[in-house]
Amino acid sequence: MGRLNVLFPQKTCDTDFIRRVEKESRQNIVKCYQCGNCTASCIYTDVYDYPVNQIMRLVQLGQKDTVLKARSIWLCANCQACTTRCPCNIDVAGVMKVLRTMSFEEGAVSIRNIQVFYDEFLNSVKTFGRLFESGLIVMYNLKAKKPFTDVDLVPRVLMKGKLALKPPEIKGKKEVADIFERFKEYQKKSHKD
């Protein structure tokens, strides 16, 4: 996706989006006065498409599509340096987290493999009651269409006993699966509202 070059604030400003980000992150987005300290403190800004201060600006401008499709929100390491140094006391990392959730819900995740990883991670927990790491790696590699990634590490981690070949056996497997069902119900209900 190309960078945003021209902006028509009246046409594309989504005020509901701003309200939702504010509500879910419990932050007052308008407090941001664009000093840039978040970007100055950011360790991954070199791989971002929009530096974090511009993400904040885009939220202020209600540019929902651009924000939710940005790569930056997925590359954020949630290290909280931005939150720590924000002179306006905004939990910037918290806002990024909310944006990730919204991007996921809207199916706007711009990096396909990230969506794949999240899906497979949750699938694994749902199926086995807790994470089955070996299974996740295999499924992820297959679905991400790069089956041989990190294959060279396999003998070493197996020898050290870092990875189990069998899925974990835990009590309350069904109860964990029920959480997913309940969440689905909850989502359906809240969408109706």
Added chain:
Amino acid sequence: MRIGVFICKCGTNIAKTVDTEAVARKALEYPDVVYATDYMYTCSEPGQEEIREAITKHRLQGVVVAACTPRMHEPTFRRAVEKAGLNRYMFEQANIREHVSWVNNDRESNTLKAMDLVHMAVEKLRLNHPLFSSKVPINKRVLVIGGGVAGIQAALDCSEGGLDVVMVEREATIGGKMAKLDKTFPTIDCSSCILGPKMVDISQKENISLHAYSEIESVSGYIGNFKVKIRKKATYVDWNACTGCGECTQKCPSKKTHDKFNEGLGSTTAINIPFPQAIPKRARINAESCLYLTKGKCRKCEKVCPADAIRFDMEDEIITEEVGAIVVATGYDMFDYSVYGEYGGGRYPDVITSLQYERILSASGPYGGHIVRPSDGREPKDIVFLSCVGSRDASVGRPYCSGVCCMYIAKQAIITRDHLPDCNCYVSYMDIRSPGKNYDEFVRRAQEEYGINYIRGRVGKIYPKGNRLIVQGVDTLMGVQMDIEADLVVLATGLEASDGARELAEKLRISYDQYGWYMESHPKLRPVETNTAGVYLAGVCQGPKDIPASVAQGSAAAAKVLVLFSRDTIETDPQVAFVNERVCISCGKCIEVCPFGAIQWKTLRDGSQKAEVLPTVCQGCGLCNATCPPKAVQLQHCTDDQILAEVNAVCE
């Protein structure tokens, strides 16, 4: 009593949500009310005329006006009833604007509340008595607290106006922060060259007495007659004998003393004179580092002093000054830069404050005016200036703009380029605030003529690399992170209320805001007055401002003092406490609680003792009234009976 009630519509301010006609009709039902009406603008000249006419025509003995807050127009209406021949205290004002129409939109309930407030005012007025103020002479001396540029200006203007001035300065020399500056913006004129003559004037004017190295111990009294206790802190040098020759400072062996005047850059001797142009130019011994006062051995200065001025047995002395007005000009302190751990101020010697940099630039500073790094004395090749360190930052409790940093950064960078043309200067800024005469032109010149690099964005952190520093910032205009290697980093630390400002405010009974800045009486129309009559403000103690504004405020405060002193007497407020001697049980509780010392014992002819209020000292706070067990002490114009009458009216 015959009472007239006037309901003001205040244009639409009140009439929009209060049925003023209905309130006026209802008022006629209240006891003693013989006349009631509503009017468009009661405070206007015809409005006041209407009140005066009604007083004559209806032979009114008391007037109620329901309008805005009494803080606004009570004096206006009191004058109006006085002109018609009534005593000014036979007037009551009900606030149906700030307390009714501006705070609620429901017309019906607003009208009912307005009726209640008018009813209360009527019931109170029925118990009012004529009161008369007395006159007390004004002591035409003025106290100026703080000897910075604002205080100096106020003191000199008062002195020129023929007043006796007492100046109290906490440090050993006057001059304040301005004396520490190298040059001033936007003209780059030498700070000590323009301040020096004014400082000398202070010491030479015969009607100014200067108490340096002194602090305010306590303040009592009231406008026209303050009594101020001043603590003259021990200097261990007899300033009447000391000539300021400096012989002692040459010989003092304790050379590692913290140099406060040079902001901790370098060190000084235990006995020292802060700087060559100090006023008074007298030596003072720092008791914490003096070898004799800490370890009992040395007395070198005593031996070399040609004037025999050393007094190791000196103690703090309390003196009392009586003045009629007080100008407070206590200035500010710099924000503590170590709060920003990520900038390393205090840990890295080459991360310094802007005031330290002023001392580096100054020819009388620790390095003789050569720009070098404090760590290794090397000339810097790259300097980064960080703006808004302790300003516009809610996370450190300083959300306000300090107002001067943008300008002094530009000045410091320009002087740097003048001294070291090969030195690169970078300024990290959020916004450039330069709204003054020739200010923005000055900042433009810094960029256009002096090639100073302005980078838009804050700095995240500073860390050392070799013997240089990496400043990790951002250029938000580009949306890129930016790492700058620097030899020296100057933090433009913001201004904060000076240490002890709150304690002094409590002694003076003036108010301050949440940051410790003193509150002016009105933000626009009474900028140098405080809510305590006779106490005026000048300079940064009221809020951040630059030198021209501080000087202007110093002069303004002086003008206010001169206006006050243009009269020989002032009228006292008669709304003070009064003792009913037949009820007084002589318990003395009122004397104990009075914060102003306004109640004393009085011996009657039968030998019994009763409490007596000194009406000129009483401030009408009402503490005695609340404390008195048989309620013998009553606050005139606000008696217990009047309060109960109001309560009865509202509960009817």
